[in-house]
Amino acid sequence: MSTTLSNLLHEVRRFEPPAELAAAANVGGAEYDTAARDRLGFWHRQALRLSWTQPWREILDWSNPPFAKWFVGGRLNVAYNCVDRHVAAGHGERVAIHWEGEPGDTRTITYADLLGEVSRAANALTALGVGQGDRVAIYLPMIPEAVVAMLACARIGATHSVVFGGFSAESLRSRVADAGAKLVITADGGYRRGKPSPLKATVDAAVADDTSVEHVVVVRRTGAEVDWTQGRDLWWHEVVDTASPEHEPESFDAEHPLFILYTSGTTGKPKGILHTSGGYLTQAAYTHDAVFDLKPETDVYWCTADIGWVTGHSYLVYGPLANGATQVMYEGTPDTPDRGRWWEVIERYGVTILYTAPTAVRTFMKWGSDIPARHDLSSLRVLGSVGEPINPEAWIWYRENIGGNRTPIVDTWWQTETGAIMISPLPGVTATKPGSAMDPLPGIAVDVVDRNGNPVGNGEGGRLVATEPWPSMARTIWGDDERFVRTYWSDLPGRYLTGDGAKRDQDGDLWLLGRIDDVMLVSGHNISTAEVESALVSHPRVAEAAVVGAADATTGQGIVAFVILRGDAARDESEGAALAGELRAHVATQIGAIAKPRQVIVVPELPKTRSGKIMRRLLRDVAENRPLGDVTTLQDSSVMDQISSGLSAGATEE
Numbered sequence: 001m002s003t004t005l006s007n008l009l010h011e012v013r014r015f016e017p018p019a020e021l022a023a024a025a026n027v028g029g030a031e032y033d034t035a036a037r038d039r040l041g042f043w044h045r046q047a048l049r050l051s052w053t054q055p056w057r058e059i060l061d062w063s064n065p066p067f068a069k070w071f072v073g074g075r076l077n078v079a080y081n082c083v084d085r086h087v088a089a090g091h092g093e094r095v096a097i098h099w100e101g102e103p104g105d106t107r108t109i110t111y112a113d114l115l116g117e118v119s120r121a122a123n124a125l126t127a128l129g130v131g132q133g134d135r136v137a138i139y140l141p142m143i144p145e146a147v148v149a150m151l152a153c154a155r156i157g158a159t160h161s162v163v164f165g166g167f168s169a170e171s172l173r174s175r176v177a178d179a180g181a182k183l184v185i186t187a188d189g190g191y192r193r194g195k196p197s198p199l200k201a202t203v204d205a206a207v208a209d210d211t212s213v214e215h216v217v218v219v220r221r222t223g224a225e226v227d228w229t230q231g232r233d234l235w236w237h238e239v240v241d242t243a244s245p246e247h248e249p250e251s252f253d254a255e256h257p258l259f260i261l262y263t264s265g266t267t268g269k270p271k272g273i274l275h276t277s278g279g280y281l282t283q284a285a286y287t288h289d290a291v292f293d294l295k296p297e298t299d300v301y302w303c304t305a306d307i308g309w310v311t312g313h314s315y316l317v318y319g320p321l322a323n324g325a326t327q328v329m330y331e332g333t334p335d336t337p338d339r340g341r342w343w344e345v346i347e348r349y350g351v352t353i354l355y356t357a358p359t360a361v362r363t364f365m366k367w368g369s370d371i372p373a374r375h376d377l378s379s380l381r382v383l384g385s386v387g388e389p390i391n392p393e394a395w396i397w398y399r400e401n402i403g404g405n406r407t408p409i410v411d412t413w414w415q416t417e418t419g420a421i422m423i424s425p426l427p428g429v430t431a432t433k434p435g436s437a438m439d440p441l442p443g444i445a446v447d448v449v450d451r452n453g454n455p456v457g458n459g460e461g462g463r464l465v466a467t468e469p470w471p472s473m474a475r476t477i478w479g480d481d482e483r484f485v486r487t488y489w490s491d492l493p494g495r496y497l498t499g500d501g502a503k504r505d506q507d508g509d510l511w512l513l514g515r516i517d518d519v520m521l522v523s524g525h526n527i528s529t530a531e532v533e534s535a536l537v538s539h540p541r542v543a544e545a546a547v548v549g550a551a552d553a554t555t556g557q558g559i560v561a562f563v564i565l566r567g568d569a570a571r572d573e574s575e576g577a578a579l580a581g582e583l584r585a586h587v588a589t590q591i592g593a594i595a596k597p598r599q600v601i602v603v604p605e606l607p608k609t610r611s612g613k614i615m616r617r618l619l620r621d622v623a624e625n626r627p628l629g630d631v632t633t634l635q636d637s638s639v640m641d642q643i644s645s646g647l648s649a650g651a652t653e654e
């Protein structure tokens, strides 16, 4: 049995950076060498992008691994860095946020406005008895108050824990309890899919019993009726709008806890990933500047991630605001009121940099390229991708139909635990390959290793690890140092285990293959789900594919593929079997006969988590005819019924 992942796909297309962009790029190719020669000196210089009230004594203290301390002894205020200093530098009139609500209402918030709002909120939180070290849970829709609330916490040294607005009362309850949050900030609701969706009732249920929560502050967004607990509940507009817009920021230690963000673990209990201040902000700001080539004077940047995910933290709040960016923030769904909403937003604000997820790109592919074609997207100059492997076909579609065949695509690999981007092309430097995240950024050291921790050669696959500490690394799992060590640092001592599979191609460039747990073992060969999915999506009739390994008496595991067809390739029941055969043959030519799916099942939708990741566990249950596992984190739980009922129609078995 091979100990490495197979290296099966061959991609020969290359895209050089546009000459104009390369000539004016924030970061040039020499930075890789400079950083490699003196990694700590490199991060020292990047930390100088920020305003510190006290310089650090030591760049990195790694004397007690894996518990890192960066910029030891340094002091700063994160909110001051994201807001005040831009106003002090004369940019108070620059727009920080062009906000657009789903119903079409808009707000324009300058850096001066943001300073007033954050200061008011900081004063209001202080008046409610929230101070340094206290935890605040934020459970809000995509409205500016979410950004203001996070920055207000940072400003007073409270640690925020943002919980995605789509999570249930039970999820919220366990997160509030784990963090021991004193305050919850929520809203009466938010707009999604054309109607108000309530939030306050979920908070009421989550904090009903014995709880650490003293107050619930409620933003009025939809005007919906809410239940009210006198003494505990307070309206945002009553406590914040009446507070003083003057607030003197205090500075905090570089290692002061900035936020906790819960990510799902393999066991039921969510992991509260802890990030601190100086190192986190340094890497968020550096990577945002380098990877997106941000020109704060002229760019209009849009990250479509929800604030409840780490992408929303690092690339909607902390990175862009630390860099003084002008950005778009949108409340709702991409198909409200119609499927052209995003392209309309880009046209309206002249968005120049778009950062989104492959799942969105594949959805747009499925809806058809005629929709973006109706809009003027010529302002775009850099496109980003994050969250899962972007298969070459979706990459090309993104470049051609959204990027007008001009824009570089930066496929950015990172995790909640890494805090900021680790692997990505640089738009003015890298000749990109569709589907490859290419190289670690300057100052970042990663490797692909086999089971024993030995580096694999070019053309081989293995486990992705980080070999040196980096500034925005997670400091621990909140309240559980032991689990932090066990989960990420114990298999290969001294190295951080990402849990992802990766391969180096013939040139040594990196291809991410998804979670190690998703690798299939077919007749003794390791085959990654990502590679088979890419092969399927490269067929003109397929918009999206999810592949799982199902127990197979002969081969160990058999490959079962679930596919969604493209909008312009309408499903035809009678063609189902023929198409399945064609797709199996297609995978065989793309990768090899070994990767040929045992079954191809045409489905209307795929089960996804709320952050857009495919839940392969549930598909494995279907493929192995097991009763379905837990579906509570599914974005839309009816999807599984649709898949089960479609099974008989689209399945082909040999």
Ligand code: PRX
Pocket: 263, 310, 311, 385, 386, 387, 388, 389, 390, 411, 412, 413, 414, 415, 416, 417, 437, 498, 499, 500, 512, 513, 514, 515, 611
């Ligand atoms: O499997 C990798 C995948 O998403 C995981 C991290 O998920 P999360 O902590 O929710 O953070 C998502 C946003 C950073 C990784 O372990 N992933 C993320 N980006 C990529 C990716 N897989 C392939 N290519 C990427 N660009």
